[in-house]
Amino acid sequence: AQSVTQPDIHITVSEGASLELRCNYSYGATPYLFWYVQSPGQGLQLLLKYFSGDTLVQGIKGFEAEFKRSQSSFNLRKPSVHWSDAAEYFCAVRGGYQKVTFGTGTKLQVIP
Amino acid sequence: SQTIHQWPATLVQPVGSPLSLECTVEGTSNPNLYWYRQAAGRGLQLLFYSVGIGQISSEVPQNLSASRPQDRQFILSSKKLLLSDSGFYLCAWTQNTGELFFGEGSRLTVL
Secondary structure, eight states, X not given: OOXXXXXXXXXXXXXXXXXXXXXXXXXXXXXXXXXXXXXXXXXXXXXXXXXXXXXXXXXXXXXXXXEEGGGTEEEEEESSOOGGXXXXXEEEEEOGGGOEEEOOOEEEEEEO | OOEEEEEOSEEEEOTTOOEEEEEEEESOSSOXXXXXXXXXXXXXXXXXXXXXXXXXXXXXXXXXEEEEEETTEEEEEESSOOGGGOEXXXXXXXXXXXXXXXXXXXXXXXO
């Protein structure tokens, strides 16, 4: 069965600092991987996705993620965090039969 | 362009009452459709997904059911609500790209 683990429930960073959110997946074949962001009171927005090819993918708002097959990871990164990045971030995997499974999310707090 | 509509946005229901949440997609055909429940600390829990009319896959044994009577319509139902059914329910659709497009959500409170 496919699954996603986001080990960090909450992360606090200072504005301007770098950010890395961890995501580990479990799936027998090459997965489709996604990162979504949800601001309070709003729906989910796609940040970036990985299907194949270059393992470093660029997304919106200056985010990037790297697919590492050997580690079953798809960590999200941003070199310099802005206060507007405070939100909840979800990693997701699409496996067989169009099933899309999400992690439990990481809440990001940005302090001035 | 494609749009997804989900209603009602907010619902307060007594324990034991029935439930019907509806989701429709416009501007596309034969989408894959999903119902998720979002609860604090549990992320988005996949409840049901459908790859075609009348085809429903259930992920979590529970008090809920889903139906897809038309290509772009997905309904989440319950005959008798439990307190534990309270939560934020999200409908979503996707096609070949795999990217999910979400509705605005329905917040259900069972009293």
